Amino acid sequence: MKKMHIGCIIVLLGFFIFSQASGQQKTVKIGVLAPISGTYAGVGAHELWGIQLAVDEVNEKGGILGRKIELIPEDDEANATLVVRKATKLITQDNVDFLVGTVHSGATLAIMSVAEKYKIIHMVPVSEATAITEEKCSQYTFRAAGNARMQANALGPWTVENLGKKFYFIGADYAMGWAGVNTMEEVVIKHGGTSLGKVFAPLGTTDFASYLGKIKAANPQVLFINIAGNDALRIVTQLDEFGFKKLMKITGAPAIIDTNLLPAMGKASEGLISVGRYFYPIDRPQNKRFVEKFLKYSKGEYPNQYSEASYEAIIFLTMGAEKAGNTESEKMIKALEGLSFDGPQGFTTIRPGDHQTIRDKYIVEIKNGKIQIIGKRDGKDVIGSNLCNKW
Amino acid sequence: MGEYVLYTLLPQIFHGLVLGLSLALIATGLSLVFGVMKIVNFSHGELCMLGAYVAYSAFLIIQNFWLALIFSTIIIGVIGLGIEFLAIRPLYGKNPMFSLLVTFGISMILVESARIIWGPNPKELTAPLKGFINLAGLNYPFYRLFLLCFTIVLITGIWIFLNKTRYGVIIQGASQDREMLSALGFNVKIVYSLTFVMGSALAAVGGIILGPILAVYTTMGHDIILSAFAVVIVGGMGSFPGAVVASIIIGEVESVGSLWIPPTIAKTFTFVIMAIILLLKPEGLFGEPGAE
Numbered sequence: 001m002k003k004m005h006i007g008c009i010i011v012l013l014g015f016f017i018f019s020q021a022s023g024q025q026k027t028v029k030i031g032v033l034a035p036i037s038g039t040y041a042g043v044g045a046h047e048l049w050g051i052q053l054a055v056d057e058v059n060e061k062g063g064i065l066g067r068k069i070e071l072i073p074e075d076d077e078a079n080a081t082l083v084v085r086k087a088t089k090l091i092t093q094d095n096v097d098f099l100v101g102t103v104h105s106g107a108t109l110a111i112m113s114v115a116e117k118y119k120i121i122h123m124v125p126v127s128e129a130t131a132i133t134e135e136k137c138s139q140y141t142f143r144a145a146g147n148a149r150m151q152a153n154a155l156g157p158w159t160v161e162n163l164g165k166k167f168y169f170i171g172a173d174y175a176m177g178w179a180g181v182n183t184m185e186e187v188v189i190k191h192g193g194t195s196l197g198k199v200f201a202p203l204g205t206t207d208f209a210s211y212l213g214k215i216k217a218a219n220p221q222v223l224f225i226n227i228a229g230n231d232a233l234r235i236v237t238q239l240d241e242f243g244f245k246k247l248m249k250i251t252g253a254p255a256i257i258d259t260n261l262l263p264a265m266g267k268a269s270e271g272l273i274s275v276g277r278y279f280y281p282i283d284r285p286q287n288k289r290f291v292e293k294f295l296k297y298s299k300g301e302y303p304n305q306y307s308e309a310s311y312e313a314i315i316f317l318t319m320g321a322e323k324a325g326n327t328e329s330e331k332m333i334k335a336l337e338g339l340s341f342d343g344p345q346g347f348t349t350i351r352p353g354d355h356q357t358i359r360d361k362y363i364v365e366i367k368n369g370k371i372q373i374i375g376k377r378d379g380k381d382v383i384g385s386n387l388c389n390k391w
Numbered sequence: 392m393g394e395y396v397l398y399t400l401l402p403q404i405f406h407g408l409v410l411g412l413s414l415a416l417i418a419t420g421l422s423l424v425f426g427v428m429k430i431v432n433f434s435h436g437e438l439c440m441l442g443a444y445v446a447y448s449a450f451l452i453i454q455n456f457w458l459a460l461i462f463s464t465i466i467i468g469v470i471g472l473g474i475e476f477l478a479i480r481p482l483y484g485k486n487p488m489f490s491l492l493v494t495f496g497i498s499m500i501l502v503e504s505a506r507i508i509w510g511p512n513p514k515e516l517t518a519p520l521k522g523f524i525n526l527a528g529l530n531y532p533f534y535r536l537f538l539l540c541f542t543i544v545l546i547t548g549i550w551i552f553l554n555k556t557r558y559g560v561i562i563q564g565a566s567q568d569r570e571m572l573s574a575l576g577f578n579v580k581i582v583y584s585l586t587f588v589m590g591s592a593l594a595a596v597g598g599i600i601l602g603p604i605l606a607v608y609t610t611m612g613h614d615i616i617l618s619a620f621a622v623v624i625v626g627g628m629g630s631f632p633g634a635v636v637a638s639i640i641i642g643e644v645e646s647v648g649s650l651w652i653p654p655t656i657a658k659t660f661t662f663v664i665m666a667i668i669l670l671l672k673p674e675g676l677f678g679e680p681g682a683e
Contacts, residue, residue: 037502038610041511173655202655204614206605207413209406209535210646211654217399230614233513233606241604243523243530264515264606301512 027070028063028327030055030317031090033083033101033111036075039204039229040103042260043306047125048073049297050310051100057293058314064321069314072096078104087114097327098123100313103306105129105176115140121332123317125310128253129179130387133356137388140329142336142355144313144348145305146277148180148226151253153382154361155275156187158375163249163273164221169198170211170235171226180226180253188224196220201227201235208235212242225252233261240268249273257366259304272366277359278305278345279371290344305345312343312357316350346379354388403647405526409535411642412542413601417615418622418634419546420593426629427566427586429487430479433494435594436612436619437501442467442595443602443611444505447514456519464595471591475584483583498612505609516602538600545596550631562586566629621665627678637676640664 032051035044055069063069072094076083083102090096091114099115099122102108108127115122116138124132124143128151133143159167167188171177177200185195196218199211215223223244227235232255239250254276262269280291280302290311294303303311316339321327324335337352346360361382363375421435446456446463453459474497482489520537523530553559564572565582573579598611605611622641626633641661648657668675 037506039608039614041506041609042513045511173653200653200655202658205654206601206614207406207410210403210410210649213399213402213406214650230513230606230608230610233608234604237515237606238604241518241523241532241534260512264513266515266517 026067028065028067028098028321029070029072029094029096030314031087031094031096031099031101032071032073033076033086033090033099033107034073035078035103036073038078039231040078043103043126043229043258044075046260046298046301046304046307047101047103047310049294050125050303050307051314053290053293053297053307054311054314054318058318064318065326069318076102076104076107078102078107080104080106080110083107083110084114087111088118091118091120096120098317100125100310100317103127105132105179106174108132109136109175112136112138112141119329121317121320121327121329121336123313125313126306127176129176130183131175131179133354134387137354137390139333139355139391142316142350142357144309144316144357146309146359146361147356148176148253149183149384150277150356150359150361150382151180151275152184152187153384154377155251155363156184156193157191158275158363158377159222159224159249159251159273160188160191160193163251165193166196166219166221167193167224168196168215168218168220168222168248169224169226170215171198171200172228172231173200173202176228177226181224184224184226193222201231203231205231206234208238209242212239212244216244216247220248222249222251225250225256228253228255228258230261232256232258233264236261236265236272237268245271254305257364257371258306259302259371262366262369262371266369269366269369273363273374274365275361275363276305277361278303278308279362279364279373280304281371281373282345282362284344284346286342287344303344308344312341312348315341315343349379351383351386353386356383358383399650400647402526402531403650404643405531407643407646408639409539409642410646411639412539412635413597413604414615414618414622414642415546415635415638416538416542416597416600417594417619418626418638419549419631420590420597421616421619422623422626422629422631422634423549423593424587424590425623426631427562428479428583430490430494430587431487432587432590433491433616434474434498434501435494435590436614436616437498437505438467438471438591438594438612439598439601439615440505440607440609440612441470441501442598443516443607444509444514445595446599446602447509447516447607450516456517460596460599463599464592467595468588468592471588471594472584474591475587479587480580480583483580502609502612509609511609513606513608516599516607518603534603538604541600546631546635549593553631618661621661623675625665625668625675627675630675630677633675633677 034047074086103126105127122141128148130147130149169181171181251273257274320336324331340349349358358379360379361377362373364371365374424432446459449459449462478493518534520533523532569579622637626637
């Protein structure tokens, strides 16, 4: 009996010493907010795959400053209220060093307020609402993704030149949808196009048929769609169902040609024109390596601009911390500002004035169910002026 | 003015009718289960979703939409039987809140199961009818016309079944006086099981028929069920004609309303109508006064 007690004590002591030892090798904790359920679950999956790939790459090379990265993912359900609770939990209970997230722009803006409150560095991997790096910009927030204005600056002039001058706009009825439509409208008008009208559909709209009459009556040459997720899948399918592709050119934000939606769209996707900073056919050696590795994580699904920017978000954090020498927020801000990375999509630089990454943009068309690059715009020409004036 | 009516208002009214009847397609099963069993089935939308997914998988193998429809409807009917037997049967005669919670839990289980089986990305269920017909200058898809006719035939069929056949009358009997029915020598439990199976099968049919229009994804049940609940409440819980009339009203309000006011507000109107009807006539348009 006594021997057993001694045995127990030795085992416990062993655990104690072991846990102490591993405690000294502290990890760098990154809290990830992504919609794992709900209408954006597909996009959330890409965010997580991109992040996981980057983390595994960094950890293989020894981690950040010799410390391994530990990911703590949370489902934000694309809910701007819930995300505040989850972000706060990641910071106060899990003691994360950095936050990455998220997809829904409203939720991202909510994370920004939490990050600012606790002075934690926050990387935006997907959300495109302009406010994030313009009027609501924050010193602690950096955007690896693009923004709606960059899209518009690239796609707007190109469509006016190549497709027609009369436009109609349809967007999702929330921050991202409005921002995308309004900036595109501005750019189109600036370049000599006219707006025949715009309409906003509630998130989760199942049947777009009742919107189509209005659009048809306006008789535009180009329809611009700024709708994402399953809603985008539905509007594209339904436009095809009603034969709209014979009546007008259909363009939209990158969300309408999401690689996770294209298979479900089938033939309805044919001829869609969009813009984006990243597409898997980009012909660069960095991208070939990235796509090859990514396919293992996604089990055969091609990376899109969400997964690519999520990947870059982690790489930027790693490069920033290496440059700063530690993970302390104030030093990280200085290190990240102006930092460049030659990634899968091209050369990316973080603009110090608003923490928006400067990237090239590609114009693409869907041909035979595949994304084909039909034009390119330089990052410097599409970034626009700095509209953040907080620092 | 005439042109406005012909090219703008009429098509919009027609869209509203199709939208409304597609709602009715979902709401009838919900209404049936409530009317007979007094159970608010929160997993109804998820049964629609599951039906669409099973049909999608079946279609990949047999390459025939109609056979996939029949196959999936049977499978979902069997799943419905399982749910009734395992989860709902033990709760008869207990607080109705229990069955509400149980079906809500089941709905979450079904969504997560679908995500595990089919993955997070949406799937395409190809419409069996292609092309469109020219209606007053608007190219109207054949499939939507089919949906319109199919729903009318299906709902009429169920109505005839419930009112004109012996089995239908037994089911109606169970909804009105279960003690008397069992005193007459009928097994009420079996009647309940069959009703739930029918409700589940109807959900599957709804999900499959709407699949080509809505796309198939894990949370589609959630997206369609809210409006279906509004329909059942406005029409009167358990009332068949009520569900149909309320569906059309709600479809038209959303569709025609969006001509003049922002669509989001038009959609909100559905719930305003619901609130007004609950205030003025709590039992719903066609509900029986005194029914809970």
